[in-house]
Amino acid sequence: xxxxxxxxxxxxxxxxxxxxxxxxxxxxxxxxxxxxxxxxxxxxxxxxxxxxxxxxxxxxxxxxxxxxxxxxxxxxxxxxxxxxxxxxxxxxxxxxxxxxxxxxxxxxxxxxxxxxxxxxxxxxxxxxxxxxxxxxxxxxxxxxxxxxxxxxxxxxxxxxxxxxxxxxxxxxxxxxxxxxxxxxxxxxxxxxxxxxxxxxxxxxxxxxxxxxxxxxxxxxxxxxxxxxxxxxxxxxxxxxxxxxxxxxxxxxxxxxxxxxxxxxxxxxxxxxxxxxxxxxxxxxxxxxxxxxxxxxxxxxxxxxxxxxxxxxxxxxx
Numbered sequence: 001x002x003x004x005x006x007x008x009x010x011x012x013x014x015x016x017x018x019x020x021x022x023x024x025x026x027x028x029x030x031x032x033x034x035x036x037x038x039x040x041x042x043x044x045x046x047x048x049x050x051x052x053x054x055x056x057x058x059x060x061x062x063x064x065x066x067x068x069x070x071x072x073x074x075x076x077x078x079x080x081x082x083x084x085x086x087x088x089x090x091x092x093x094x095x096x097x098x099x100x101x102x103x104x105x106x107x108x109x110x111x112x113x114x115x116x117x118x119x120x121x122x123x124x125x126x127x128x129x130x131x132x133x134x135x136x137x138x139x140x141x142x143x144x145x146x147x148x149x150x151x152x153x154x155x156x157x158x159x160x161x162x163x164x165x166x167x168x169x170x171x172x173x174x175x176x177x178x179x180x181x182x183x184x185x186x187x188x189x190x191x192x193x194x195x196x197x198x199x200x201x202x203x204x205x206x207x208x209x210x211x212x213x214x215x216x217x218x219x220x221x222x223x224x225x226x227x228x229x230x231x232x233x234x235x236x237x238x239x240x241x242x243x244x245x246x247x248x249x250x251x252x253x254x255x256x257x258x259x260x261x262x263x264x265x266x267x268x269x270x271x272x273x274x275x276x277x278x279x280x281x282x283x284x285x286x287x288x289x290x291x292x293x294x295x296x297x298x299x300x301x302x303x304x305x306x307x308x309x310x311x312x313x314x315x316x317x
Contacts, residue, residue: 003193004032004035005032007034007035009034012028014028015028016234021054025044025052027040059125059150059185074092075092077095077101077105081102082105084136106308106310107213107261107308109182109184109213110132110136111211114179114180119138119182120181123186124144124150125145125147126153127157130157130161131157134157134159142159145161145163146164166190170199170200177203179208188238190238207312208312209310209313210309210310210311211310214246214306215233215307216242219231219298219303220297220298221267224271229271229305230305250311255312256312257311258311260308264295264298265295268283268294
């Protein structure tokens with residue numbers, strides 16, 4: 001059944017396999033006959049989702065835990081535009097590059113600061129974002145992470161990290177509990193992202209901020225690489241969004257939605273390495289620096305694979 005509209009009729013699109021970690025899993029993608037959403041069908045039972053993430057899965061490792069240092073110009077931007085006045089010391093003073101820094105802060109899902117606020121990181125992995133948030137001045141930190149080892153590492157941030165799936169954990173929080181919720185590359189991993197976003201809206205206070213990133217299949221990379229597009233990431237990704245599907249995801253619960261296309265040269269490199277055509281071998285030899293140009297072009301026309309969004313919980317509805 002389609003997680004967006006509930007339609008049961010579907011059309012088979014393609015089959016794929018796990019190119020990233022060679023787990024041996026295969027997946028089939030279908031298209032909803034009513035709304036056009038693409039999703040995995042059949043889906044692996046939730047109890048077996050842990051098998052999709054081997055120990056070398058990057059977001060779960062120790063290497064992902066380091067807090068990112070903030071350039072003085074970034075500190076200055078956050079102090080001027082995102083409520084981080086406490087970062088003004090040793091911050092850059094010139095607003096000349098604020099548009100570029102604002103885009104970068106948007107792609108990195110840095111929330112507007114709420115003094116004494118409570119923030120949740122869904123799919124927090126081993127705690128990289130939690131460490132950054134603490135460095136930015138957030139103290140009431142919470143996380144949800146299904147992988148036990150990654151959750152244990154994330155708890156070293158001092159955050160209240162609950163181990164389990166977002167579908168299991170999020171409904172246990174009270175309504176209007178959080179001032180901000182971060183969900184970085186999460187919703188494509190869940191079987192029913194629309195149900196998850198309903199819960200996100202319920203647990204956000206009115207006016208609270210959602211910071212979300214995901215991958216979109218109406219991207220330049222997806223059109224170029226087809227079934228070898230890295231955004232499929234079979235079998236871990238369960239839903240494959242167009243930009244209009246994401247608009248439907250947020251409709252009726254969020255407003256003040258801003259979209260930030262990400263630069264993703266790695267998506268070109270990874271897709272090329274999986275397909276292996278002669279032009280792909282050239283792409284992989286050229287490397288990330290050479291593919292920055294196509295990545296920028298895709299972002300400028302709004303057709304990058306990766307996209308970040310920030311939105312406000314409606315105060316009514």
